[in-house]
Amino acid sequence: MQILKHDLNANKVPTPVKSLHQDTDGISGGSEAGDLFGKALSMASYRPAGAATDGDSIIAVGSPGEGIEVEGVDKTAAGRVVTLRVTAGGAVSELQDIQQEKTDVTGAAEAGDRFGEQVTVxxxxxxxxxxxxxxxxxxxxxxxxxxxxxxxxxxQTFSLLGAPGLTDRWIVPGAAPGLPGVPGANQLLGTSITATATHLYIGTPNGPGARGAAHLMPWSNVTGGAVAPVTSYEPGKDGLPAVGKAFGAAIQ
Structure with missing residues (x-):
């Protein structure tokens, strides 16, 4: 992956900050065929303690093809996410290697999980x-x-700061955070997500609804606050026409 500034350089293109891969010094893991490091990317501004402004950034890098070794067995395409801090001066450092075999993280790394297929920060x-x-x-x-x-x-949600297992929450249909429905085969929940300052947006194009749906979950539902109602949009309900399929396949 390549990190760029918004500023244009002398060639009238965005100014490069740093090129990264899993063999870059300071980045955990190693480059292997099929890792798909960088398949999913998301970035947010960050103001560290003692700073006057939010001049730094944190980037989440999804690597859904990453194999995770569990008790000597390689779990192919279990997946992982690496978080990076980029300072205002352009220095890049790894914050966390996040995957389901980390201490206290909910779940277990299994072949084909594709953890990190999508990320949003x-x-x-x-x-x-x-x-x-x-x-x-x-x-x-x-x-x-x-x-x-x-x-x-x-x-699965995490804080970008601190150990991953301290704050992670598990979201599936019918569970405590309030996503409606029940888990079903081949629903592939997690293929469509994005976020705003107030809500986590989750698309369910493959069900439970027959035509798909999109759900707006208040962040308080997964950050220890009050569990508020989840707003759902689904073809055939609340004035939306009952046509089409895979509603919620992309959310931006």
Whole structure:
């Protein structure tokens, strides 16, 4: 992956900051065929303690093809996410290697999970010093099996600051955060996510709804606050025409 500034250089193109891959010094892991490092990217501004402004950034890098070794067995395409801090001066450093075999992280790395197929990060309070409740990450895991339900998928949220297992929350239909429905085979939850300062947006184009749906989940549902109602949009309901399919396949 290549990090660029918005400023144009003498060649009238965005100014390069740093080129990164898994063999770059300071980046964990190693480059292997099929890792797909950088398949999903998302960035948010960050104000560290002692800084006057939010001049730094944190980038989440999805690597859904990454194999994770568990007790000597390689779990092919289990997936992982790397978070990077980019300072205002252009220095880049790794913050966390996030995957399901990390201490206290919910779930377990399994072949084909594709953890990191989609990522979205947000700073819910960009003018203030970043905290564990304002710097947030959501990770799509479309190959996750929920019990015996194959490829039902899941979304997992984390804080971008601190150890991943301290704040992670598990989102599947019918669970505590309030996403409606029930897990179903091949729903591939986690293929469509994005975020704003107030809500996590989750697309469910493959069900439970027959034509797909899109859901707006308040961040408080996964950050320890009150669990508020999830707003859902689905063809055939609340004035939306009952036509088409895969509603929610892309959310921006």
């Amino acid at each position: 947000v700073n819910t309070s960009p003018r203030n010093v970043g905290s564990t409740t304002s710097m947030l990450l959501a990770v799509g895991i479309p190959g996750e099996n929920e019990g015996t339900v194959v490829d039902s998928g899941a979304v």
